[in-house]
Amino acid sequence: xxxxxxxxxxxxxxxxxxxxxxxxxxxxxxxxxxxxxxxxxxxxxxxxxxxxxxxxxxxxxxxxxxxxxxxxxxxxxxxxxxxxxxxxxxxxxxxxxxxxxxxxxxxxx
Amino acid sequence: xxxxxxxxxxxxxxxxxxxxxxxxxxxxxxxxxxxxxxxxxxxxxxxxxxxxxxxxxxxxxxxxxxxxxxxxxxxxxxxxxxxxxxxxxxxxxxxxxxxxxxxxxxxxxxxxxxx
Numbered sequence: 401x402x403x404x405x406x407x408x409x410x411x412x413x414x415x416x417x418x419x420x421x422x423x424x425x426x427x428x429x430x431x432x433x434x435x436x437x438x439x440x441x442x443x444x445x446x447x448x449x450x451x452x453x454x455x456x457x458x459x460x461x462x463x464x465x466x467x468x469x470x471x472x473x474x475x476x477x478x479x480x481x482x483x484x485x486x487x488x489x490x491x492x493x494x495x496x497x498x499x500x501x502x503x504x505x506x507x508x509x
Numbered sequence: 510x511x512x513x514x515x516x517x518x519x520x521x522x523x524x525x526x527x528x529x530x531x532x533x534x535x536x537x538x539x540x541x542x543x544x545x546x547x548x549x550x551x552x553x554x555x556x557x558x559x560x561x562x563x564x565x566x567x568x569x570x571x572x573x574x575x576x577x578x579x580x581x582x583x584x585x586x587x588x589x590x591x592x593x594x595x596x597x598x599x600x601x602x603x604x605x606x607x608x609x610x611x612x613x614x615x616x617x618x619x620x621x622x623x624x
Contacts, residue, residue: 404551433612442599442615443552487551496567497613499551 404500428493532600
């Protein structure tokens, strides 16, 4: 079966750094997405990785290791507005997105 | 550009009633999707379409139906509402599923309760 695992919830302090991990087992791989979803709102695109390595975009970075079926999202200089759920999603061999359940990130002052 | 729009935003149905959730996009995207999201869960694909006149089942299609008569519109039909269909429904679109970055753009969602 296809499976994506993420921690259910994480807590971090404003100004700190947090790493959200995602492991996946899918039928084929055509890229991995990270989306941000604030409570009661729609998901919005954060990052995309298709090759191994680190992609940096401002305070957010995403890493991929295809051989390990592993990715992480790194958030630096945390702000209160970063309190949200972070969804990991993998494009499988049929180009369908398989979604993880999301990680709820709580930022404390 | 309005992006992806959905109506209604909220709806309460009685068991056995039917309704249509509307979705439209103005980005000239070929691909459109319907997802449901239950509390604390990930997105589950209900149906998707790769272009006008073409639709296909996703992971959880039972109890739903779709049509795609135009590139812009992708309505989702619930024929006999059941409490298990209480959820938040998101419509999304993308340029192409096989593209380098097939980022999906989401509508604001419809919160449906079936009592």
